[in-house]
Amino acid sequence: MKNFSMLFPGRVYFGNGCLEKLKDAPIRGRRGLIITGKHSSKKSGLLDRVKKILKNTGREIFVFDDVEPEVSVETVDKAAELARRYRADFFAGLGGGSAIDCAKAVSGIYRDRLSVKDYFDSNIPVRRDTGFLIAIPTTAGTGSESTRNAVLTYTEKQKKTSLRGDSMVPSIAVMDPELTYSMPKKITAYTGMDALTHAVESYFSSNANEITEILSFKAITLILGSMSAAYKKPSEKTARYNMMLGSFTAGLAFANAGLGAVHGIGHPAGAVLKLPHGLVNAVLLPHVLEFNLSAIGARLIQFKKATGIDMIKKIRALNKSMGIPGKLSGACKGAAKKIEEIIERVEYSASMSYNPVIMDAVKVRQILKGAL
Ligand SMILES: [Fe+2]
Incomplete structure (x- = not known):
């Protein structure tokens, strides 16, 4: 309770x-x-x-x-x-x-x-x-x-x-x-993956409650189910409808449950590397989920039982299909050299405080080493 x-x-x-x-x-x-x-x-x-x-x-x-x-x-x-x-x-x-x-x-x-x-x-x-x-x-x-x-x-x-x-x-x-039909493909991909990150991070947030969990789950399934179609065929009405509904329910969820380490690291990484917010989140999301496995492993299994979807595998496949690289150096040459600057700018209040694994600079370095 x-x-x-x-x-x-x-x-x-x-x-x-x-x-x-x-x-x-x-x-x-x-x-x-x-x-x-x-x-x-x-x-x-x-x-x-x-x-x-x-x-x-x-x-x-x-x-x-x-x-x-x-x-x-x-x-x-x-x-x-x-x-x-x-x-x-x-x-x-x-x-x-x-x-x-x-x-x-x-x-x-x-x-x-x-x-x-x-x-x-x-x-x-x-x-x-x-x-x-x-x-x-x-x-x-x-x-x-x-x-x-x-x-x-x-x-x-x-x-x-x-x-x-x-x-x-x-x-x-x-x-x-x-209003989203005219969105260019790249923006569809970046904003859609940002919405997915909101859904996933709020789902696993240590501040989630019974209502936000329902909203997050709904958002994850809507976005995972429609992201590809919205990207490939911008005027596909059902996909656009589902993406907007997914984005909205994810928004309601994270506005009340908070986010996690993807946003905690993604904000300073985006500012230092001058990359769009959604792109940075898309790259970081599977790395952070794998890092969080000790805390979220059982729920990932439950999610797979309920939906038939291997969440981390599906996110990686989606990124690849939309030309989003596996590491930030794929979007910004020399990203690895900026690791200290990013770590220095990470703040442990706000987003970071609700990550299911409690974060510190050592853990941020570990994630960034894999993601840069
Ligand atoms: Fe975001």
Whole structure:
């Protein structure tokens, strides 16, 4: 018996075409700022579509369209400045994890007239009365629509860091699988494997509870069953639907159960090697699972009995079929030489603290020696 508390997004619209539901959504606010990336939502016409839907509700809508991949603290500050100038009172993150995380961070800080760096440097908590927040993901992977944190790149310190606050969980999440049809193959692979990592790490997390375990299990089976089809045939509707459902359930699970050593090592490794988050996680995942065998071996056997799937073998085969290398040096030449720098930057709080095997620098080195 275990006591636990959980956080979920306020209202979720899920399913093909559900973007249109935004017109009837209970949005609190009159002046909205859509926060999105530089290219894809403009190119696909999605930005105009969202703008139109929101404008038709009688609200004033503004746009910040300068979010880069692995969004930086400088970009959050720029967007927050714009939010103050426009007197925005609600925010819509439209795009991949970076756009949604940027919107979450802006909603958390824009009323304070501080740089987001001040929150990290001086340990300032995010206020409770954040701006009303809508998440509209166009990838199936980050789970950002469910979590209370925004992952940002702290450029000067060359590290990824998280701004956290319960009030940063989106009030509305719009999960429309049709928005993922135009995702390039590489992004499908990286974001899908990130979602799988969320599902697997939350499943084995030492902080998991009865509900997150159900969500994680469902997410693992959905993603393992549909990843290949979504990668090979981008417009395959069932695969895209299942990937979005898998990503969403994984997000709900890890937002409440936490993650493990893949993310604990993956964040600094990605920052040092300048590799995408999903790619780093995909490479590290089988290495970390093998390292954790002493703690998770029995459950891996149970999983195989229930599903017929050898989880580690299946993950390796999926990576290979999508051109993801077995080691990080396959994606970044000279990665092995950076081992000390990565180890130095690993933090043992947050993600790492829920790994089923308690971690220290010796164990991180052992994993990295196999994975670099
Ligand atoms: Fe992740």
